[in-house]
Structures are given as structure tokens and as C-alpha cells.
Amino acid sequence: EDQVTQSPEALRLQEGESSSLNCSYTVSGLRGLFWYRQDPGKGPEFLFTLYSAGEEKEKERLKATLTKKESFLHITAPKPEDSATYLCAVQSGSRLTFGEGTQLTVNP
């Protein structure tokens, strides 16, 4: 059974304080690893797809990286508007298995 574990569960940062979120996974035949952002009461918003170890993708202050067992979402100089829950998911076949998410709060 595919499993995704995200850490930490919650993270508080000061504006401008860079950090990383972790996503560890076990999956039979990884087809892709996905990062989503979710604001309270709203649907997840797609951020990145990573397909193979060593791959990196960037978008504004976010950079996602992938190894054979985990992925990191690096947040550089975060702003209060980056506050959200960040979800990681792995694809096996055509289905996604999501982690519980990391709730990020960025204080001004």
C-alpha cells in the first residue's frame, strides 16, 4: 500500500525566514510526485509535478526537489500570503495518495 508522510505537521515562520517541508513516501512504481497548496475551506491548488530523482522545479519562492525516498518543498523568504497547508501526493497507476499535509503559518 502506498504511503506518504509529511513533516512537520505544522510550521510557524517569520516573514523572510526560509525553511523546508518534507514528504517521505513508499510506493510501488512511482509515476509522479505532486505538491499542492490548500487554503482553508478551498480545493487544493496544483503547484508542481516531479517524475524522477534529481528533478527540481521552481515557482516564485517555492522550489521542489525529489530523491528516491522523499521530496522537499523549500520556501525562500516566505511572505504571509504563503500561509496555507501544503499537500504532497504520489501517483501509482492512475490514483493519487495524499499525505496529511504541513500547515504553514508565516507571521509578518
Next chain:
Amino acid sequence: DSGVTQTPKHLITATGQRVTLRCSPRSGDLSVYWYQQSLDQGLQFLIQYYNGEERAKGNILERFSAQQFPDLHSELNLSSLELGDSALYFCASSFDSFNNEQFFGPGTRLTVL
């Protein structure tokens, strides 16, 4: 705005009742996915349809069923509702069955009293 629409936004009903949730995928997307998100279980995959046919099944209860119509919109039917069915229900869509850049709708919040 992801382009995926869901109705209704909120639904309040009683135990034992039956409800139908509706989803319209993004224009051009053929796959529709249903998820349940509750406070204690995170985002759980329920079922996937591709071009009208069931493609994958997750943790979907026998009391729940879904279908995808020729115009590609989908409906999730929940029957014999229990208090524990209260949750956010999300629909997502993707272009095909294996391209899993899924785009999520705004969700339907179901409250069972």
C-alpha cells in the same frame, strides 16, 4: 479558479437521507476524480471515471456511488447518510487517465445532522 465547478457549495441533511453532489470538469478534461476530506482522515481518494467509465476505486463505501455522463459531468450519490459522512467532498479533473496533474474544484461541504 481551476475551471472545475461543483454544486452545491453547502449541503445540510439528516441521517438516513440521500444526496447527490455534482461536478463539471475543466473543458477538455476526460477524467474525473472524487475525494473526501475530513478533519481526522485527510484527503481520501474515492473513485475515478474516465470518459464515462469507472477507472479506479479507492476507499469508497458501498452506500456511495458515482457516474460520469456523456457530457463528462459527474455525480456522486451518497445514501443512508451517517454522522461520520460529514466532510468536504472534492472533485478533480485531468486531461487523461494517466496525466495526474489534477485540478480540484472548490468542494461541497456536507453536514449530516
